[in-house]
Amino acid sequence: MLTIGSLAKKTGTKVQTIRYYEQIGLMPEPGRTEGGQRRYGEAELDRLSFVRHARQLGFSLGAIRELLDLSDHPGKSCSEADAIARRQLKQVEQRLARLEALRTELKRMVLECSGGQTSDCRVLEVLRDHSECLTEHEEIGA
Amino acid sequence: MLTIGSLAKKTGTKVQTIRYYEQIGLMPEPGRTEGGQRRYGEAELDRLSFVRHARQLGFSLGAIRELLDLSDHPGKSCSEADAIARRQLKQVEQRLARLEALRTELKRMVLECSGGQTSDCRVLEVLRDHSECLTEHEEIGA
DNA sequence: AAATTACCTACAGTGGGTGTAGCTTTATGC
DNA sequence: GCATAAAGCTACACCCACTGTAGGTAATTT
Structure with a gap:
C-alpha cells in the first residue's frame, strides 16, 4: 500500500496534482487509513502512470478521460x-510548423540586433512592424 | 478617434482582451466620451499592435511589459x-525539440495500431508502458 | 514521549484570456 | 425627433491544468 507521497514520487507527480485528479474524477477515490489518509494499490499506480504518460505526450485531460474509458x-x-x-x-x-516559423523570425531578430541603442534595435523594430516579418505566424497560444 | 471595437478589429484582438490589458496595466487608460466609452488614438493602436505581434511570437505578457518599457x-x-x-x-x-520527440512517438503509436480490439491496441499499450517509448519526453505542458 | 515528517481540507492564485448578464450609449433610418 | 439596433459599459464567473498556502492532524522515527 502506497501513501500519496510515494505514489507521487513513483510517477513524478505532485501530491496536489493527484488530489486534483481525484477531485475531477480522473482518479478514483482511494481507500483511507483509520486516520483518514489515502492509500493506493497497483491499479491506481498503473492508472496514474497512464495519465502522466499521456500528459507528457500532450494529450488533454479530456482526451485522457476518453482513452482511459x-x-x-x-x-x-x-x-x-x-x-x-x-x-x-x-x-x-x-504546433511544430508554427514554432518553426517563430524560430526563424526570432533568429533573424536576434542576428540583426547590432547592440546599440534601443532606438535602433531590430528586435523592437520588428515587433513594432509586422510587415518586416518574413514568415506568417498568426495564431497565438497553445 | 477609434472605438474599442474598431481597435479590436484593426489589431485582431477581442474587445474583452483589450479591456483585460488595460486592467493589468499593459495598455494605458484611454480617454472617454461624455457617455463613458473608451476612445483610442494612434499611440494606443501602435502599442496594441506591438503587444499582439509579440504575443504571436510567443512572448509572455511579462516579457512584453519589459520590451514595451x-x-x-x-x-x-x-x-x-x-x-x-x-x-x-x-x-x-x-519546445521544438520536445514536440519533435512527441511527433515521433505519436507517429509510431498510430502506425502500429492494427485496428482490432482495444485489448490489442498499441496506442493504449504505449501509454500504459513508458518503457516502450523510443524517445524521452519528460516535461509536461506549454 | 517528543520531534519530525507527511498528510489532511479548504481556498486562493497562476497565465492569458473568454463568456455572460443586465444595463447604457451611440449611430442609423424614417 | 424619435425608435430601434448595434456597440459599449461594469462586474463577475469560468476555462485549463495545475500550484501554493494556512492551519491543523496522522504517522513515523528517534
Missing part, C-alpha cells in the same frame, strides 16, 4: 483510440 | 531587448 473496455474497437492519437498527432504537427 | 526609452541599451529575444528563442527551440 477505452482502456477500461477491452472489447471496444481500437479505432477510437487511434482517432484520438491521430488528432493529437495532427495538433502536434501544426 | 525598453521601447519607451530609446536611449537605453539594446542589449536587454536582445536578451529577452534570445531567451524566447531558446524556449522556442526547447
Whole structure:
C-alpha cells in the first residue's frame, strides 16, 4: 500500500496534482487509513502512470478521460483510440510548423540586433512592424 | 478617434482582451466620451499592435511589459531587448525539440495500431508502458 | 514521549484570456 | 425627433491544468 507521497514520487507527480485528479474524477477515490489518509494499490499506480504518460505526450485531460474509458473496455474497437492519437498527432504537427516559423523570425531578430541603442534595435523594430516579418505566424497560444 | 471595437478589429484582438490589458496595466487608460466609452488614438493602436505581434511570437505578457518599457526609452541599451529575444528563442527551440520527440512517438503509436480490439491496441499499450517509448519526453505542458 | 515528517481540507492564485448578464450609449433610418 | 439596433459599459464567473498556502492532524522515527 502506497501513501500519496510515494505514489507521487513513483510517477513524478505532485501530491496536489493527484488530489486534483481525484477531485475531477480522473482518479478514483482511494481507500483511507483509520486516520483518514489515502492509500493506493497497483491499479491506481498503473492508472496514474497512464495519465502522466499521456500528459507528457500532450494529450488533454479530456482526451485522457476518453482513452482511459477505452482502456477500461477491452472489447471496444481500437479505432477510437487511434482517432484520438491521430488528432493529437495532427495538433502536434501544426504546433511544430508554427514554432518553426517563430524560430526563424526570432533568429533573424536576434542576428540583426547590432547592440546599440534601443532606438535602433531590430528586435523592437520588428515587433513594432509586422510587415518586416518574413514568415506568417498568426495564431497565438497553445 | 477609434472605438474599442474598431481597435479590436484593426489589431485582431477581442474587445474583452483589450479591456483585460488595460486592467493589468499593459495598455494605458484611454480617454472617454461624455457617455463613458473608451476612445483610442494612434499611440494606443501602435502599442496594441506591438503587444499582439509579440504575443504571436510567443512572448509572455511579462516579457512584453519589459520590451514595451525598453521601447519607451530609446536611449537605453539594446542589449536587454536582445536578451529577452534570445531567451524566447531558446524556449522556442526547447519546445521544438520536445514536440519533435512527441511527433515521433505519436507517429509510431498510430502506425502500429492494427485496428482490432482495444485489448490489442498499441496506442493504449504505449501509454500504459513508458518503457516502450523510443524517445524521452519528460516535461509536461506549454 | 517528543520531534519530525507527511498528510489532511479548504481556498486562493497562476497565465492569458473568454463568456455572460443586465444595463447604457451611440449611430442609423424614417 | 424619435425608435430601434448595434456597440459599449461594469462586474463577475469560468476555462485549463495545475500550484501554493494556512492551519491543523496522522504517522513515523528517534
